Amino acid sequence: MEIDREDGRTPNQLRPLACSRNILHRPHGSASWSQGDTKVLAAVYGPKAGTKKNENAEKACFEVIWKPKTGQIGKVEKEYEMIMKRTIQSICVLTVNPNTTTSVIIQVVHDDGSLLPCAINAACAALVDAGIPMKHLAVAICCCLADNGYLVLDPNKLEEKKMTAFAYLVFPNTTLSVLPEGSSVAEGEPVEHGIITSVTHGVMSVDDYFLCVENGRAATASLSAFFRKNFQQSQKDSSKAG
Amino acid sequence: MAAKVSVSPTSLIDQIVVPGDVVLDLSNMTNQTIKLGSGLHQDNDVISAMRAGKLSFCKPNKYWVESSHKRYIPRPEDHVLGIVVDSKTDNFWVDIKGPQLALLPVLAFEGGTQRNIPKFEVGTLLYLRVVKTNTGMNPELSCTDASGKAALFGPLRDGFMLETSTGLSRMLLSSPTCPVIEALGKKLSFEIAVGLNGRVWVNSAAPRTVIIVANAMMNSESLSVTQQRIMVEKLLAKISD
Numbered sequence: 001m002e003i004d005r006e007d008g009r010t011p012n013q014l015r016p017l018a019c020s021r022n023i024l025h026r027p028h029g030s031a032s033w034s035q036g037d038t039k040v041l042a043a044v045y046g047p048k049a050g051t052k053k054n055e056n057a058e059k060a061c062f063e064v065i066w067k068p069k070t071g072q073i074g075k076v077e078k079e080y081e082m083i084m085k086r087t088i089q090s091i092c093v094l095t096v097n098p099n100t101t102t103s104v105i106i107q108v109v110h111d112d113g114s115l116l117p118c119a120i121n122a123a124c125a126a127l128v129d130a131g132i133p134m135k136h137l138a139v140a141i142c143c144c145l146a147d148n149g150y151l152v153l154d155p156n157k158l159e160e161k162k163m164t165a166f167a168y169l170v171f172p173n174t175t176l177s178v179l180p181e182g183s184s185v186a187e188g189e190p191v192e193h194g195i196i197t198s199v200t201h202g203v204m205s206v207d208d209y210f211l212c213v214e215n216g217r218a219a220t221a222s223l224s225a226f227f228r229k230n231f232q233q234s235q236k237d238s239s240k241a242g
Numbered sequence: 243m244a245a246k247v248s249v250s251p252t253s254l255i256d257q258i259v260v261p262g263d264v265v266l267d268l269s270n271m272t273n274q275t276i277k278l279g280s281g282l283h284q285d286n287d288v289i290s291a292m293r294a295g296k297l298s299f300c301k302p303n304k305y306w307v308e309s310s311h312k313r314y315i316p317r318p319e320d321h322v323l324g325i326v327v328d329s330k331t332d333n334f335w336v337d338i339k340g341p342q343l344a345l346l347p348v349l350a351f352e353g354g355t356q357r358n359i360p361k362f363e364v365g366t367l368l369y370l371r372v373v374k375t376n377t378g379m380n381p382e383l384s385c386t387d388a389s390g391k392a393a394l395f396g397p398l399r400d401g402f403m404l405e406t407s408t409g410l411s412r413m414l415l416s417s418p419t420c421p422v423i424e425a426l427g428k429k430l431s432f433e434i435a436v437g438l439n440g441r442v443w444v445n446s447a448a449p450r451t452v453i454i455v456a457n458a459m460m461n462s463e464s465l466s467v468t469q470q471r472i473m474v475e476k477l478l479a480k481i482s483d
Contacts, residue, residue: 028312047341097341098378131311133292136262177264232258238464
């Protein structure tokens with residue numbers, strides 16, 4: 001059963017991706033990430049000495065500030081901040097710089113669907129630019145369910161409004177390894193099969209959810225490859241000195 | 243479009259790596275001692291990259307990830323430029339662009355005794371040596387070299403300080419002499435102090451020389467050897483008109 005998307009994409013096709021790093025002068029790391037028309041700017045300050053109250057002083061602390069494009073900061077923004085803080089805490093190595101705080105500021109430039117995954121990708125690129133130690137990268141994708149049961153990846157705003165349910169999924173990136181195939185296991189399953197964050201809206205059946213996760217995971221390979229290639233390109237451009 | 247990496251690369255040395263890439267397999271090297279530098283993290287038998295950059299190897303056994311950032315990770319025996327932010331009875335608190343403020347003991351000067359403790363105001367720029375860095379503790383600095391001599395460490399007066407990235411600092415300190423500094427040194431006279439933490443201090447008799455040198459160094463970050471020489475020549479030609 002074919003589904004027609006307004007911009008002519010196939011159901012599993014992502015919008016054009018663009019990423020640039022080190023674009024802002026004052027923050028210690030910055031990146032902008034855009035998927036189609038959705039664009040998010042992320043800035044990282046840190047690590048700076050001292051943690052906030054009630055935070056464990058033996059680990060690094062992260063704080064996320066979400067700035068919407070227009071309007072006051074409300075509950076939606078606070079929820080995004082909390083989700084992003086938990087995601088970042090699970091991908092960063094917290095023991096390297098204990099008793100420090102790293103701030104991540106997200107500025108929404110334009111929202112055309114799939115905003116939180118775009119912000120997570122931007123934050124990850126900014127953390128890489130700042131040199132914050134990380135266990136692996138996070139790649140995020142939005143996967144939604146139309147009312148005829150068909151699954152679609154990376155919707156834009158109009159498509160998101162028409163869907164019955166959608167899920168924001170964050171996976172670890174696909175890594176290069178000098179180990180032979182299949183030997184990087186954690187508790188019996190390859191590390192690439194993990195999932196970092198999952199946020200769902202709407203109602204979907206369990207089978208549909210697992211199908212979303214599978215489709216999302218398949219798309220992470222192309223997102224990881226894009227990130228790696230983008231990084232290699234910028235290194236080549238800036239290091240012609242050798 | 244999901245392309246699976248079916249052949250694992252035998253070696254990632256001199257390649258760009260991103261966080262999460264497994265760079266060394268320890269099960270093949272049981273009897274060797276390996277030294278891990280910045281950007282690498284050990285997790286049982288697996289060494290993976292924590293930062294994105296180029297994986298480098300130096301014989302016999304040193305591995306590290308080379309990358310350039312605006313912040314600095316302190317390492318012992320690095321020479322850095324610090325700014326005094328506070329002074330206490332037995333320590334100065336110095337900012338070296340790292341995750342923690344660093345401590346400079348009040349007696350860590352050549353011939354330092356309780357009677358001749360230096361008085362540094364807040365904001366003084368110092369050329370220092372990192373003595374020790376332990377996780378969780380503030381790094382310690384010193385104004386003497388390992389044998390106790392002053393050896394050019396201490397406050398830097400006059401001049402102009404600029405903030406750079408750590409990669410540019412390393413390039414300016416590379417040997418043989420960096421092309422920018424060599425080309426500038428043929429025509430102008432100035433003195434510089436380069437800190438590995440991304441700070442450079444320039445001083446000269448004339449302010450215009452300071453400005454020319456500072457601008458030339460900032461512009462040279464992504465240029466090759468010949469491009470740097472050409473850039474400096476053009477700059478000097480414009481100035482001497």
